[in-house]
Amino acid sequence: MASHKSKKRKGNDHGGNENGPIDTSKPSAVFVPSSGRTHTLSIALPGSIIANAVTPEQKTALAGQIARACAVFCVDEVVVFNDGQALIRPPERDGYTAFADPNYFLYHVLTFLETPPHLRRALFPMHADLKLAGALPSLDMPHHLRSDEWCPYREAVAVRQTESKDGVRGTLLDCGLSDRVSVPVQLDDHTRVTVKLGEQSVASSTKPMVGEAVSPDAPREEAGYYWGYSVRQASSLGAVFTEAPYDGGYDVSLGTSERGVPVQTIVQPGNEDYVAPTWQHLLIVLGGVAGLEAALTADQELKKAGVTEAKDLFDAWVNLVPSQGSRTIRTEEALWIGLANTRSLVEARNFGP
Template sequence: MALPSSILRVEPTLLLKTLKAGQVGRVAAIYRVDEIAVYEDPDSSPRLSRLLQLLLNYQATPPHLKKRVFPLRRELKYASLMPPLKIPSHTVPAEPKVGAILDGYVESCSGKSCRVFLGSVGYGVLRSRARPGEVVTVKIGEVRSGRIVLEKASWGELYNGFSVSRFKRLEEAVTSFRRRGYRVIATDKKGLCPPESWKVLAETPSAKTLIVFGGPYKGVLEYTNPHLYDSVINVIPRQGTETVRTEEALLATLEAISVLESL
């Protein structure tokens, strides 16, 4: 999904900005969003985009690795108040068990061997190339005399959170995703209403779809050409409020996609 960093502009303090970012990240994880593209709309700024990307990346990082990945900085003052995602990669076993999969932080490498921090489990040795400072998914292959030997692994079909990318303009984000074979659907109050909007969502594989959301001050059609998108939809055609906030449109749209996929 793509959303503008101007969603933070409406919040007057760093605390409220942090909580807003946490709300967005939590909703994204609930509906298994795998990538969030942060872009600058006319009401945003590079500073807000960097802040939103930082906060979302912090939230998506496993709790046992946060202190390793993120140095102390003012922007993360309230990050501990963001709601936890509680996804599989954010849970660490109480003790090292052969076959367990978890995320670790590469502290150092020598030749083809790397020392990997695993949180409360301790440290493991990964006999594979990696970069110091990198977060890697590993499997415990062997535990012998307190020594943990690791293998590179993946989470497979299990949901492993989202990555966060940042773009100067929405058009750049759309171009980037199209090159990867994505369809692009925008949400706007001037878009197709149900049942036409449901048909659009039902006919589009969510794994290869970028859903674009507008900001708190302007809808996407106010600053981009409708021809930029494959479809423009409105999932809340009879809203009772004057406006629908981005995080509210996000929740309604992702829920609609989830329901249609389960039919």
């Protein structure tokens, strides 16, 4: 078997040299990890935005726009919440959910797109929700590795359990490499797992490479890789907070509204509302057509708790586009704008104290 000595992940080589021009015909921006990070960026948005798209093609394309924004701006978690603005009913006869349960449809497509292409066939049975997803633009995230690229970490799927002559049990994995990879733990078939291979592991003609099954957060926390986003559903706006996967929840949350303060007040140092680069888990929440106020109205638990204004749920209530020219800004547009306008907060946290 090949030793992968020539399969190191390519650096940020723009194709130019001292004797020739830079080749701009091919993508050249490759994510380069620095040091490990434990802080995360999350976004939350309602699945009801899918209900506002008319055709299956438009609904799938909308999910693709959201996934692309998350990939470009290194979002670690996506929360799809029910804001009570879309009628939920059983799926259609073929299982298609975009018209029946837009929250699940968005969750389903986002999860599919985040999954590395070489794993999708094993992890996702044929489904009507995903019929058009294969035509969406690629996310091309750092864990969407080509077979000739080397990385100390990889996403894999369990192929079958094994047992050596010495009685050592393990699992054979498909990591998207030409060589087999084995981990010394038993996993159910078709289980997705993050594998740490170390530096230039080598397989022989009789034995596969040996890896280590690690947490999906390990590439980010240990080495600083952006390793895609997780997706979860929340039954309400309040559940976005109460079901947070992090100890202590989100320490900084931003609600977005045209009735909020200009976003510049939280991103520019020196302002009273500036968000200092000391947060651990940052959450940006966007509303649907009717805004976050409608999501609060539909949330009986928050109303019972005495919450009367949506802005009271957040550390900051911000307007992403002050003096907007259009009467409305669509959620998928607000996502791109919001992530771009708050990028300085993330960069300050990445490279700050």
